[in-house]
Amino acid sequence: MSVYWDNFYKNLKGNNNPSKFAKFCLKYLKKFPGNIYDAGCGNGRDTIFFNQKKLNCIGIDQSKKVIGINKKKYNRFKKNFIKKNFVNFDYSISNDRFAIYSRFSIHSINYKQEKKFFNSIKKFKNLEYVFIETRTIYDNLFGKGKRIGKNEYINTHYRRFINPTEFKRKLAKDFNIIVFKLSKNLAPFKGENPVVLRIVAKRKKIKK
């Protein structure tokens, strides 16, 4: 799949302005002392936005192409971009409280990867927040292209459309859900205005 994204970024598509979601999340992150991991950072627009707001954000992406472009383009922040799979990433490098921010990347991973990702991150005592914005089964693109599994389609590339109720149920085991919003007008882009899901969740305290 990273071949699709390598080609996508090679052709320099994409929007360089910070997303509406990043601006929305800022109110929870003001003066946040630890790292914010932008999981599937793409062209780094939100990674850079958070850094410009004096937060320490690290962009992780599996696309070698886009990480290379980001490092060159944002030379001052080149150490803040890492080419890795965010599913397997070792978040234990964070000694301090940390947060995970995923905009439009949860629907890029399959069920097995999602399970692996959440099973891994929930073990970190110092994980404080997760911020997620994702496509859902209420998206106009849902059902288009080749169906390869439950809510999974290939239409130019792989997408797994999230069922909000199921996703909330899974997340609620380990996280207190602070924001759960399913709506249009959250992520309009180039004439597209999908119904997306926004979640802000706080890690439940891990008993010692």
Ligand SMILES: C[S@@+](CC[C@H](N)C(=O)[O-])C[C@H]1O[C@@H](n2cnc3c(N)ncnc32)[C@H](O)[C@@H]1O
């Ligand atoms: C739709 S783009 C979103 C980019 C950015 N978050 C934004 O909102 O502009 C999805 C990105 O997630 C990355 N991605 C997908 N699965 C990944 C994984 N397992 N590990 C790291 N990056 C991944 C892709 O390479 C791509 O850059």
